[in-house]
Amino acid sequence: MDRREEIYEKSLELFIENGYVQTPLSRIAGALNLTKAGLYHYFKSKEELLFFIHEHNLKKDFIPTLDAAEKISDPEGRITHFLKNYMQRSLTKNAAAKMLIQEANKLKPEHHEKIKKVWRRAFDLIYNAISELEEAGKVERVNKTFATFAAIGMCSWTFYWFDYDRRESGRELSDNYIKIFFKGLLKD
Amino acid sequence: MDRREEIYEKSLELFIENGYVQTPLSRIAGALNLTKAGLYHYFKSKEELLFFIHEHNLKKDFIPTLDAAEKISDPEGRITHFLKNYMQRSLTKNAAAKMLIQEANKLKPEHHEKIKKVWRRAFDLIYNAISELEEAGKVERVNKTFATFAAIGMCSWTFYWFDYDRRESGRELSDNYIKIFFKGLLKD
Numbered sequence: 001m002d003r004r005e006e007i008y009e010k011s012l013e014l015f016i017e018n019g020y021v022q023t024p025l026s027r028i029a030g031a032l033n034l035t036k037a038g039l040y041h042y043f044k045s046k047e048e049l050l051f052f053i054h055e056h057n058l059k060k061d062f063i064p065t066l067d068a069a070e071k072i073s074d075p076e077g078r079i080t081h082f083l084k085n086y087m088q089r090s091l092t093k094n095a096a097a098k099m100l101i102q103e104a105n106k107l108k109p110e111h112h113e114k115i116k117k118v119w120r121r122a123f124d125l126i127y128n129a130i131s132e133l134e135e136a137g138k139v140e141r142v143n144k145t146f147a148t149f150a151a152i153g154m155c156s157w158t159f160y161w162f163d164y165d166r167r168e169s170g171r172e173l174s175d176n177y178i179k180i181f182f183k184g185l186l187k188d
Numbered sequence: 189m190d191r192r193e194e195i196y197e198k199s200l201e202l203f204i205e206n207g208y209v210q211t212p213l214s215r216i217a218g219a220l221n222l223t224k225a226g227l228y229h230y231f232k233s234k235e236e237l238l239f240f241i242h243e244h245n246l247k248k249d250f251i252p253t254l255d256a257a258e259k260i261s262d263p264e265g266r267i268t269h270f271l272k273n274y275m276q277r278s279l280t281k282n283a284a285a286k287m288l289i290q291e292a293n294k295l296k297p298e299h300h301e302k303i304k305k306v307w308r309r310a311f312d313l314i315y316n317a318i319s320e321l322e323e324a325g326k327v328e329r330v331n332k333t334f335a336t337f338a339a340i341g342m343c344s345w346t347f348y349w350f351d352y353d354r355r356e357s358g359r360e361l362s363d364n365y366i367k368i369f370f371k372g373l374l375k376d
Binding site: 021142143150151154157158160172176179180 | 330340365370371
């Protein structure tokens, strides 16, 4: 395994377990059999490490989900693909998304902005798909921004209550959410 | 104003502004023109203060919302009353609910349990109302636990994106969420 990948895995694990603020770099270095100076060779600060974990995590699961969804021309299919994979590949897989979303405000403003840009792609994907459905006369009268956040919110809130020891229920959960959302949004 | 009420207001404000971990008791005491020993007269630790803020905040808005909703016999009306008031009196009023939910894991386990018991009342209220609607043959085939979390999640996620300078939109927002949720849940 690549050394940075190893640092990613271990610090993600420790941040999930003990929180970002409560995990000193020296502890991460120790768990990797590195000196603190050795770890500084890869990351100049704990914040830089947190940003790397954020970016790396998004590249693994969330960005591929967005890339694939954006290619789907049918707007209902596009939202469905995004929500299903966001639920199954990110939110119900492990507690990484939970930790990263909750600690995002510990990032420097310029780093936080970069992460928010990726999140913004998800908002735009859903919002634009709802707009297409609306133009086709298929949508109930609804505020499109609020409908977009309804979908994002019901999915994202999952990390506050989901039991990662029962992750096999992630599929049923995402199916239920997608069903409730579309039935709520679309005209009969 | 009662002294404990004053401490509540000021520490809530400072915790919202700077985070719980980043706000030392000495700073709170200073902002109240108290010595640290003076503040300790009221609260033996920062955690005790956080717990007091949690309980006091719930008593002001969330528990009255639950009390009133639980008295409504119509299950649709019960869920509507709860979601509307949870949105308007807690989530879109100010950032207190945001801070308290995000910092709840800083409470001692026995304090955290007491707060979770109140939250559990909200879950039960929605779950039981959905059960009644289901017995009356009014509900789509859906996992009731997941449907309950869909409602709680879409509402609660609000604090991640809501602009408290535009709190007048809270009413339209809660109306949209309630409409999407019931149309998603109920048979036509």
